[in-house]
Amino acid sequence: MMHFEFDIEGGDFSKAGFASSQLKRILKQLVTDHKVVKKTVVALYEAEVNVVAHAYSGKVIIDIDTDKIQIKVNDKGPGIEDIEQAMEEGYSTASEQVREMGFGAGMGLANIKNNSDEFNITSEVGVGTQLEIIAYLEII
Amino acid sequence: MEQKIFHHALKIQKDRCIGCSHCMNICPTEAIRVKNGKADLFENRCIDCGECFRVCPVNAIIIEQDDFNKIFQYKHRIALLPAVLIGQFPEDIKTSQIYNVLIDLGFTDVYEAEHGVDILKNSMKAYADNHDQNKPLISSFCPAVIRLIQVKFPALVDHIIPQHPPLDIAAVYYKQKLVNQGVDESDIGIFYVTPCASKIAAIKSPVGDEISPINGVINMDFIYNKVYTSVKRGDYDKVQKLKAERLSPEGTVWSLTNGEADIMQGRCLAIDGVHNVMDFLEKVENEEIKDVDFLELRACDESCAGGVLTAQNRFLTVERLRKRADYIKSNYSDYNNKDILNYSEYLNSKITLGKIKPRSMMKLDENMAEAMKKMRRVKEILKCLPDVDCGACGAPNCQALAEDIVQERAVINHCIFIQRIFEKKGIIDWEESRKIMQEIWGEEKLNRKC
Ligand SMILES: Nc1ncnc2c1ncn2[C@@H]1O[C@H](COP(=O)(O)OP(=O)(O)O)[C@@H](O)[C@H]1O
Ligand SMILES: [Mg+2]
Numbered sequence: 001m002m003h004f005e006f007d008i009e010g011g012d013f014s015k016a017g018f019a020s021s022q023l024k025r026i027l028k029q030l031v032t033d034h035k036v037v038k039k040t041v042v043a044l045y046e047a048e049v050n051v052v053a054h055a056y057s058g059k060v061i062i063d064i065d066t067d068k069i070q071i072k073v074n075d076k077g078p079g080i081e082d083i084e085q086a087m088e089e090g091y092s093t094a095s096e097q098v099r100e101m102g103f104g105a106g107m108g109l110a111n112i113k114n115n116s117d118e119f120n121i122t123s124e125v126g127v128g129t130q131l132e133i134i135a136y137l138e139i140i
Numbered sequence: 141m142e143q144k145i146f147h148h149a150l151k152i153q154k155d156r157c158i159g160c161s162h163c164m165n166i167c168p169t170e171a172i173r174v175k176n177g178k179a180d181l182f183e184n185r186c187i188d189c190g191e192c193f194r195v196c197p198v199n200a201i202i203i204e205q206d207d208f209n210k211i212f213q214y215k216h217r218i219a220l221l222p223a224v225l226i227g228q229f230p231e232d233i234k235t236s237q238i239y240n241v242l243i244d245l246g247f248t249d250v251y252e253a254e255h256g257v258d259i260l261k262n263s264m265k266a267y268a269d270n271h272d273q274n275k276p277l278i279s280s281f282c283p284a285v286i287r288l289i290q291v292k293f294p295a296l297v298d299h300i301i302p303q304h305p306p307l308d309i310a311a312v313y314y315k316q317k318l319v320n321q322g323v324d325e326s327d328i329g330i331f332y333v334t335p336c337a338s339k340i341a342a343i344k345s346p347v348g349d350e351i352s353p354i355n356g357v358i359n360m361d362f363i364y365n366k367v368y369t370s371v372k373r374g375d376y377d378k379v380q381k382l383k384a385e386r387l388s389p390e391g392t393v394w395s396l397t398n399g400e401a402d403i404m405q406g407r408c409l410a411i412d413g414v415h416n417v418m419d420f421l422e423k424v425e426n427e428e429i430k431d432v433d434f435l436e437l438r439a440c441d442e443s444c445a446g447g448v449l450t451a452q453n454r455f456l457t458v459e460r461l462r463k464r465a466d467y468i469k470s471n472y473s474d475y476n477n478k479d480i481l482n483y484s485e486y487l488n489s490k491i492t493l494g495k496i497k498p499r500s501m502m503k504l505d506e507n508m509a510e511a512m513k514k515m516r517r518v519k520e521i522l523k524c525l526p527d528v529d530c531g532a533c534g535a536p537n538c539q540a541l542a543e544d545i546v547q548e549r550a551v552i553n554h555c556i557f558i559q560r561i562f563e564k565k566g567i568i569d570w571e572e573s574r575k576i577m578q579e580i581w582g583e584e585k586l587n588r589k590c
Contacts, residue, residue: 017426029504030508030511032508038295041425041426042426
């Protein structure tokens with residue numbers, strides 16, 4: 001098992017994608033199935049952007065084993081009141097400013113779900129949001 | 141032993157190499173190390189971009205072309221030229237003069253590779269219309285980029301438009317045209333005048349295991365010198381004008397930056413320079429860049445005008461070819477009804493490339509548990525290494541050395557910082573350190589009088 005942690009700072013759009021780039025480098029050295037690598041990296045990227053765009057700070061915790069990749073993204077932030085609504089494609093509370101920067105199309109959470117084998121989200125308003133993304137690996 | 145997958149046109153001449161490590165430091169895929177005072181190549185990582193060739197101060201890296209006399213094995217000897225060859229010369233040198241030099245060298249026919257564009261542009265557009273799910277689609281034009289994607293961005297191979305580049309189409313056309321005239325196919329030799337190494341590699345080992353329609357390759361610098369000296373001598377001041385078909389304006393600028401992006405539909409981007417291409421592909425792979433329909437990616441700055449075998453300043457080449465395209469556009473229309481268009485159906489039936497396979501060279505081990513063990517060791521080793529990326533170990537940076545160590549291609553005391561630490565601890569003495577450096581950098585560098 002391998003363990004990695006990365007911090008994310010809210011509002012720092014220039015660094016959004018750091019954790020997912022690191023994860024990509026790691027997975028490319030470990031995992032044969034490049035499709036799994038890609039979808040996992042895409043899921044983490046969207047999760048990272050959400051912390052940057054909507055929360056104050058966050059932590060990415062990655063555990064890699066030969067049968068699965070488990071990623072947790074926990075943030076301190078406003079939390080999500082209605083998760084079901086937030087998951088809808090196209091739903092976004094992003095400000096005009098954020099949209100102009102190319103973020104906030106309302107596809108993020110749906111994309112994360114589509115790119116993971118297992119996806120869990122919990123959130124407490126005023127405290128923060130927790131995501132869990134799991135990709136299963138075929139054991140060869 | 142790594143199985144050899146790619147043919148490489150770039151060759152390091154060990155007797156000329158001075159082990160300066162410039163190539164090691166520039167290589168975008170970290171394919172070069174220094175051993176025994178010479179550059180050493182990991183063949184399967186090399187994408188033939190030619191960056192090493194550009195920086196080599198002693199011309200120790202060569203681009204292996206075919207023996208020119210090979211053309212005489214054929215009764216019909218066709219020189220297939222890229223437009224950038226014409227763009228090497230100032231306007232007072234006429235295309236017909238260039239053609240005449242080639243004929244005098246021994247070719248029987250001269251044809252421009254970018255005539256293939258007139259077939260390809262439509263089939264690329266048609267492919268784009270039917271493949272929405274693989275956006276952004278990536279052009280297959282630059283062979284170095286295809287190889288880069290295969291080894292470093294394997295998840296993106298399905299984005300490449302699997303169609304032959306213009307030069308293949310032009311070659312297939314010319315061959316068929318001669319066959320239709322009753323020429324025996326074995327008597328036809330098509331020789332491409334190449335502006336770069338990657339085109340050679342693509343001809344010698346095509347991506348999809350098929351056989352290239354091109355029989356040989358001549359380096360552009362060789363032809364450039366021949367044309368220049370002959371024309372300067374005035375050999376071709378009153379030559380007969382060869383009857384040649386006119387390249388279309390699109391064909392004229394196709395190999396320049398934006399040549400493809402300008403004609404493809406939707407949101408199209410053109411990116412040149414191998415490091416720029418890599419940065420961009422990282423983002424494409426993360427799906428950070430959305431809603432782009434088409435990517436034209438070229439390994440050389442200013443695309444083929446900046447090919448490593450070009451002789452002239454790339455910006456001047458671009459200016460000339462753009463002017464030329466404008467001139468053709470406003471003065472002629474005969475490029476609309478040239479012969480290659482009569483072969484559309486036949487050429488389209490042969491346009492699809494073989495499967496472009498992912499060939500990731502980054503895995504630490506095929507077995508994931510093993511790979512994880514190795515990664516853990518890399519992490520441990522990196523804690524000892526100095527993080528200065530000095531290259532004194534013969535690897536381009538500390539990370540690369542750590543990976544070489546776990547792959548048993550190097551040992552930790554290749555690092556000069558580790559040597560000092562080990563000397564202090566009494567694990568090795570200075571004479572051993574000197575020997576290690578000598579093994580990496582060669583005898584001469586460690587025995588200079590000073
Ligand atoms: N980490 C988070 N903290 C607080 N709110 C969030 C977080 N992630 C998502 N949201 C809310 O869910 C909405 C939808 O998210 P998403 O699908 O990623 O779209 P987008 O980020 O483009 O707005 C966001 O607009 C935001 O209101
Ligand atoms: Mg989002």
